[in-house]
Amino acid sequence: MSIKNKIVLNTEPNIYLIIVTYNPNDSLLTNISNMSVFVKEIVIVDNASSNKKILNKVRSLDSCNVTIIENIENLGLATALNQGIKYALQNKSEYIITLDQDSYFEQGSINVLYDRIVNLPDVALLGPDVINLYTKKRKYPKFKFDDGLYYLQACVMQSGAIYRSSVFEDTGLFEEKLFIYYIDDDFCKRLATNYKIAICNDAILYHEEGENGEKIYGGRKIFYRKYSSNAMYYISRNCIYMIKKYGVSESKRLFTELRNILLFQDNKIELFKSYSSGIKDGIIGKFGERHEM
Template identity: 35%
Template sequence: MNICCIIVTYNIDNEFEKCFHAIKDQVDKVIIVDNGSNKDTLNYLDKINGEYNIKLIKNKQNMGIAYALNQGVKYALKNNYDWILTMDDDSEATPNMVSTMINTYNSIDVNEQKNILGIFPHHIEVGLKCNNMNNVNLDKNNELFEYVHSDITSGNLLKRETFDIIGLYNEDLFIDYVDHEFCYRILEKGYKLIKLKNAVLFHRLGNTKQKNFLWKKNNIY
């Protein structure tokens, strides 16, 4: 089983190094798609590209999150990766997050596995107190996951066949609603999404860097 991770970067800050190192050893390949970043970002990406076995794709301008994700997905499909993980450049995976996601999926009845296309981790917004991972509790029924209708793109682990079934990300959407529209299409086809409670991702929700993007407002229905 081969797993790759797609990280879309745009004018990264000091947190990126920690985020990159947290995920690089949990997957077989890291694909970084840069969306027209500044010189400092490009210099750093060139540096890690020389040090680690990553795939670096550079866009000359900001093409939007959907376009960049699709570039990474096309590379992953061409190179026969079984699972594709999408990550923001400021989200930090906890140790064993990816293996926990795979192991939990494998513990599900085989017939039900066929209906599941995407897996989400439990997101913790940075700034909230969680000094001990034991503070992340399971629900009363001790279930490891729940079915969800949608969640954010960062930390989403997808089967490769997802893109054969529903297609790529909607490039008419620059940033806003890309994740929810994608999830909507999965559900519309009759497939399911699960959110785990024992795999954790630290996420910087709504950070100020997003204000640098030119947002497009589109109706998705």
């Protein structure tokens, strides 16, 4: 499939940066200040934050290229991203970057991503290398091809990735019924049928993956994520969605999270109940936001 975007060099990047927020802290202000000069517009989509202090500070910034979309309820990450994407498409964006509120780029990385994707017309989605702020480990291999890219046929994390805007018209938007978790996995699966997905090792994103834990097991240090019961529900439920849609090869995380619950997590009973509830709802096809009984 051909890319619809016309590549025009030596012009101001027509990039829209979308950040979904929920009770953000001051780091959002730093991110906006650091990135506003590299993009045409920053779109903040706020999912009904109870504390409006930071959003009010954003409004008072001198930068004139920030738009805020406020939701009156938490619509989930997928819907919020789609709101920002629709806004960017309506304003004729050529490229879109999505970013979590707890992520930030190494200086110059946005330019690197843009320069790469402009000159690689067969690549529709390009992600940076990702460094976990807790473990200091890179998400992707350190080696690279001659062109600085590590090609993937799997998933690129949506936070920090740059997309050709046209792919959303061809592939569709993020799957809103997933609410949160696996939205990037599902999108990449759909995208990879017609386009190339790649990682640029020369661009770096620092990403905070929530609260982490570590334990010694079998003489090895094991790092794991500490999830809330609500997060565990979405993970297990949406994993079932992926299995039903793409096959049993998507089942690995189900076993990984079950192992972590049984061996490492502290609130085992509560997490296991949510894990089981998520599997049940995934099987019967109950999606959207979780409404606990």
